[in-house]
Amino acid sequence: MDKTDRAILAHLMENGRLTNIELADLVGLSPSPCLRRVRQLESSGVITGYHAAADPTAIGRGFHVLLAVEMAVQDKDTIESFESAITKLDEVVHCLRLFGQPDYLLWVAVPDLATYERFYMDELTGLPGVARTNSQFVMKKVKSTPGMPIPAP
Known part of the structure; x- marks a missing residue:
């Protein structure tokens, strides 16, 4: 480029x-x-798509939670099962597998705390291989950069 x-x-x-x-x-x-x-x-795959940015509150996704997940078991089958299950949960808008602890960091977007509690109890607690979780609620979005800043050559 x-x-x-x-x-x-x-x-x-x-x-x-x-x-x-x-x-x-x-x-x-x-x-x-x-x-x-x-x-x-x-x-060439540099531009991967085009999309509109929406106000999360306006679309019922204004309550954001960062959820750290530690796995009890880290064999291939458990990891693949966990990741497959995560991809089916619309409330999880990002999921990152990390080196070290925690094993995963999830960004969950739901309407409110009550919805998150139901989602947590009904969906997240039953995911394969999960040992521990730690939910952190977002107080304020300080910076959000759409896309990725382009470094100078």
Whole structure:
């Protein structure tokens, strides 16, 4: 990726609804070469998709919990079963397997504390291999960067 590709990517990450003409103007290209570069970034997997950001509260997901999960058993079958079960839970919006403790960090988004308690008791406690969990409720979002900042070359 050269400087122009990085600029295209940065502008699209800031506003994915830019027209090709607007984007071309912002990066100093004519529309055809700009579109070719965008298509190349898409086909090479640098651009993985386009989506709209929604207010979590407006869509019933305003209560956020970071849930640390420690596994009792870490054999392949248990890990695969746990991860498969997690992918089916809509309330879990991110799940990261970590090195060290905890084994997993989950980002759970639900409407409120009562819903989280039901979700925790009905779904999370029955997940395969779980030994311990630690729920931390989000007080305030201080920073949330859509996408990923583009480092200079």
